[in-house]
Amino acid sequence: MAPLDDAAPLPAPLRGASARALAARYAEVRSASERLVSHLSPEDLSAQSMPDASPAKWHLAHTTWFFETFLLVPRLAGHDLFDPRFGYLFNSYYEALGPRQPRPQRGLLTRPGLDEVLAYRAHVDAGMSRLLSGDCDELVDLVELGLAHEQQHQELILMDLLHLFAQSPLKPAYQRPAPHPATTAAGAPGWVGFSGGLVEIGHGGEGFAFDNEGPRHKVWLEPFSLADRLVTNGDWLAFMADGGYRRPDLWLADGWAQVQAEDWQAPLYWEEAADGWRAMTLQGLVPVAPDCPVAHVSYYEADAYATWAARACRPRRNGSMRLKACRCAAISPIAAGSPPTPRIRRARGCARCSVTSGNGPAAPMAPIRASSRRRARSASTTASS
Numbered sequence: 410m411a412p413l414d415d416a417a418p419l420p421a422p423l424r425g426a427s428a429r430a431l432a433a434r435y436a437e438v439r440s441a442s443e444r445l446v447s448h449l450s451p452e453d454l455s456a457q458s459m460p461d462a463s464p465a466k467w468h469l470a471h472t473t474w475f476f477e478t479f480l481l482v483p484r485l486a487g488h489d490l491f492d493p494r495f496g497y498l499f500n501s502y503y504e505a506l507g508p509r510q511p512r513p514q515r516g517l518l519t520r521p522g523l524d525e526v527l528a529y530r531a532h533v534d535a536g537m538s539r540l541l542s543g544d545c546d547e548l549v550d551l552v553e554l555g556l557a558h559e560q561q562h563q564e565l566i567l568m569d570l571l572h573l574f575a576q577s578p579l580k581p582a583y584q585r586p587a588p589h590p591a592t593t594a595a596g597a598p599g600w601v602g603f604s605g606g607l608v609e610i611g612h613g614g615e616g617f618a619f620d621n622e623g624p625r626h627k628v629w630l631e632p633f634s635l636a637d638r639l640v641t642n643g644d645w646l647a648f649m650a651d652g653g654y655r656r657p658d659l660w661l662a663d664g665w666a667q668v669q670a671e672d673w674q675a676p677l678y679w680e681e682a683a684d685g686w687r688a689m690t691l692q693g694l695v696p697v698a699p700d701c702p703v704a705h706v707s708y709y710e711a712d713a714y715a716t717w718a719a720r721a722c723r724p725r726r727n728g729s730m731r732l733k734a735c736r737c738a739a740i741s742p743i744a745a746g747s748p749p750t751p752r753i754r755r756a757r758g759c760a761r762c763s764v765t766s767g768n769g770p771a772a773p774m775a776p777i778r779a780s781s782r783r784r785a786r787s788a789s790t791t792a793s794s
């Protein structure tokens with residue numbers, strides 16, 4: 410396997426297009442999927458590391474199945490199904506389209522092989538080229554949905570490959586190490602206050618959005634604050650050094666149960682070495698960079714961290730702040746609004762977090778629930794509380 414120098418940048422979203430532009434956009438997104446895996450072996454692309462992950466080969470076929478099922482079959486006269494059995498193999502969860510291969514068993518699909526999956530992609534791409542050569546005004550929304558869906562799976566390909574490679578004692582690198590971005594030492598964060606009130610959320614523009622991003626609607630927000638920077642690996646090391654993974658008083662009850670059941674001691678993909686912590690990334694196993702944003706922490710970990718940081722930030726009677734307090738968070742312990750659904754990581758596979766590099770830019774953490782803050786005081790109270 411020859412690691413890539415860099416991941417190819419993803420194309421910009423489609424914003425209204427002629428037939429030619431739509432076809433070009435289709436080709437661009439589809440080829441980006443194949444570039445992502447062009448340097449990997451068929452074995453790399455066929456393995457499944459856990460029930461919630463899928464082999465990259467399956468992702469390549471599933472996104473193709475989407476275009477064949479929802480565009481070519483109903484709209485392209487004379488289209489020949491590449492293989493009628495693929496509907497069972499590559500349907501993900503579309504109940505109306507019938508039964509399908511169980512997700513935990515996608516790694517058992519040694520047939521079709523990678524070559525056949527790539528031939529399937531070429532067959533569907535040829536059909537799409539014919540379909541998009543005519544009047545396609547009515548197809549734009551559906552094509553754009555298919556392309557956004559394919560881009561979702563491009564992210565999943567990288568996420569699942571990272572999890573797969575992390576299981577290997579060889580710790581293979583998906584791509585060559587990139588020069589470490591210049592960072593400055595993260596100082597204490599400042600806090601930015603928001604007054605809250607009646608606000609609008611949800612997609613309301615003309616561009617593409619998934620159906621669960623709308624409709625735009627009003628919600629009431631209590632006043633809240635956000636830190637002006639993300640939580641860093643250095644912040645997280647301070648949390649760990651203060652017993653963050655050993656103190657049940659910091660954790661939601663379900664989270665503490667998971668800490669114990671899975672022996673969490675650090676963020677996912679971190680490993681302790683003689684000379685410090687290392688993180689498995691798409692560039693292989695690399696030293697944890699203190700000033701980069703922390704990644705691959707679960708909702709429960711983010712909540713425990715926020716509790717720890719909030720306590721550390723609490724003013725003392727004389728009004729002073731504990732210094733540690735202020736190496737806190739880009740997550741506010743007083744954030745309010747609609748509580749998010751807790752994201753429980755199965756096998757610690759966190760779909761929420763950045764996968765481009767466990768040591769690089771991270772997605773913002775989940776906001777903190779204002780309700781249901783039932784905390785474990787001790788392991789013994791977890792089950793009954």
Ligand SMILES: [Fe+2]
Binds near residue numbers: 471501558562
């Ligand atoms: Fe999908």
